Amino acid sequence: MxxxxxxVLVMNMYALSDALFCIPVDVHTADLFEGIWTIPNGxxxxxxxxxxxxxxxxxxxxxxxxxxxxxxQAALKSVGVDFAALDYLILNHLExxxxxxxxxxxxxxxxxxxxATQKGVNVIKSFYTIDTGLRAVKDGETxxxxxxxxxxxxxxxxxxxxxxMVTWDASSGTLFSCDAFGSFGALNGRLFxxxxxxxxxxxxxKETLRYYANIVASFSSFVEKGIQKLSALxxxxxxxxxxxxxxKNVKTILDRYLRYASYGKGQGEKEIALVWGSxxxxxxxxxxxxxKGIEAEGVPYSTHRVPDDDISYILTSVFKSAGLVLxxxxxxxxxxxxxxxxxxxxxxxxxxGKTVLRIGSWGWSGGAQKEYDAAVAQFKWNNLEPFEWxxxxxxxxxxxxxxxxxxxxxxxxxx
Ligand SMILES: Cc1cc2nc3c(=O)[nH]c(=O)nc-3n(C[C@H](O)[C@H](O)[C@H](O)COP(=O)(O)O)c2cc1C
Ligand SMILES: [Fe+2]
Ligand SMILES: [Fe+2]
Numbered sequence: 001m002x003x004x005x006x007x008v009l010v011m012n013m014y015a016l017s018d019a020l021f022c023i024p025v026d027v028h029t030a031d032l033f034e035g036i037w038t039i040p041n042g043x044x045x046x047x048x049x050x051x052x053x054x055x056x057x058x059x060x061x062x063x064x065x066x067x068x069x070x071x072x073q074a075a076l077k078s079v080g081v082d083f084a085a086l087d088y089l090i091l092n093h094l095e096x097x098x099x100x101x102x103x104x105x106x107x108x109x110x111x112x113x114x115x116a117t118q119k120g121v122n123v124i125k126s127f128y129t130i131d132t133g134l135r136a137v138k139d140g141e142t143x144x145x146x147x148x149x150x151x152x153x154x155x156x157x158x159x160x161x162x163x164x165m166v167t168w169d170a171s172s173g174t175l176f177s178c179d180a181f182g183s184f185g186a187l188n189g190r191l192f193x194x195x196x197x198x199x200x201x202x203x204x205x206k207e208t209l210r211y212y213a214n215i216v217a218s219f220s221s222f223v224e225k226g227i228q229k230l231s232a233l234x235x236x237x238x239x240x241x242x243x244x245x246x247x248k249n250v251k252t253i254l255d256r257y258l259r260y261a262s263y264g265k266g267q268g269e270k271e272i273a274l275v276w277g278s279x280x281x282x283x284x285x286x287x288x289x290x291x292k293g294i295e296a297e298g299v300p301y302s303t304h305r306v307p308d309d310d311i312s313y314i315l316t317s318v319f320k321s322a323g324l325v326l327x328x329x330x331x332x333x334x335x336x337x338x339x340x341x342x343x344x345x346x347x348x349x350x351x352x353g354k355t356v357l358r359i360g361s362w363g364w365s366g367g368a369q370k371e372y373d374a375a376v377a378q379f380k381w382n383n384l385e386p387f388e389w390x391x392x393x394x395x396x397x398x399x400x401x402x403x404x405x406x407x408x409x410x411x412x413x414x415x
Contacts (some may be wrong), residue, residue: 136205220264293405
């Protein structure tokens with residue numbers, strides 16, 4: 001049984017030029033990405049081929065049935081490249097979604113030199129017990145494939161693993177960026193940004209933000225550093241390992257990632273994410289009054305119920321919003337457990353800079369607020385005065401809550 005079961009697999013071959021090709025693989029699965037993040041819209045895993053006098057494959061995909069290798073071999077054959085004769089395999093990043101069938105690759109092609117950073121080579125040895133035919137490249141090192149195809153490797157550590165690099169083809173201005181500039185969402189038979197409708201691009205924008213919030217958020221200062229490092233390059237095309245290839249509006253995806261990095265460092269949109277849990281509706285009644293206040297100020301908001309809504313989406317809304325409401329009752333002298341989990345995820349993902357209001361109902365002694373205060377003590381948050389009430393909110397509680405909603409919305413609006 002594979003660890004990550006791919007139920008549907010579609011593999012095509014696209015020409016970026018007469019020397020550059022992409023083999024995007026659409027993955028649809030009920031399994032979770034990285035074992036934690038839901039991907040109801042699928043995800044693509046993109047392998048690239050560069051043809052000079054010599055040939056190089058860039059990044060692989062996850063292993064699974066039906067065998068990836070057979071499909072890649074067929075795709076290569078369609079552009080006259082013999083898999084067994086490939087000269088190089090460049091691995092920008094060693095996470096198994098890009099290296100899953102590396103051992104099989106090595107068995108079927110013992111001649112290709114496998115290229116990664118030194119840290120990447122160490123991972124290849126420990127994850128795949130491959131010791132021969134490896135070459136560690138340094139930052140700025142080049143690889144001449146002949147026919148004018150000279151590749152340069154740039155280290156971009158910690159986007160999001162420490163061994164990460166990108167591969168640059170100066171002759172065409174193409175950046176093979178692996179996870180950087182990547183997105184969730186299957187491609188469904190298209191590849192380039194100029195092939196998608198406005199609606200589809202909007203869908204990918206949402207899936208790019210969700211990918212960033214789930215996978216990359218903790219490493220936002222490294223994303224900024226990486227983009228800064230690549231800023232001297234005249235990039236005509238961005239080829240990530242997940243999602244759309246950007247050849248028309250390269251700046252769109254660069255700006256998007258820079259904006260997301262700013263969220264990671266504490267900025268946010270003038271929006272409010274409301275995360276709530278309620279056993280019998282008392283907290284929900286209070287939340288509804290709060291929402292009235294927010295609506296009166298005209299500030300956009302999103303609502304997510306715990307544990308019903310998936311943490312992947314909750315994290316995404318919280319990540320991008322300047323304002324945050326955490327509404328939960330007391331449960332066994334402490335926080336409502338699914339909210340404790342959500343808050344722990346926010347901590348792990350370094351969610352910071354938010355203006356936060358915590359509200360909730362309790363029955364006889366309370367306890368949620370005490371645990372909450374301890375849980376968020378280290379967060380770099382602007383914590384507004386919390387508001388609690390007993391049982392069902394009284395009319396005066398509802399008035400206070402509506403007023404609190406207004407104040408929070410004003411802070412977010414003016415912030
Ligand atoms: C399983 C359970 C555990 C509870 N534990 C506590 C508690 O330890 N302390 C307390 O003050 N109230 C406790 N309560 C009471 C709730 O906090 C109270 O009924 C509150 O109004 C529930 O809000 P809700 O309807 O939004 O869930 C508990 C209620 C339930 C159902
Ligand atoms: Fe990764
Ligand atoms: Fe990846």
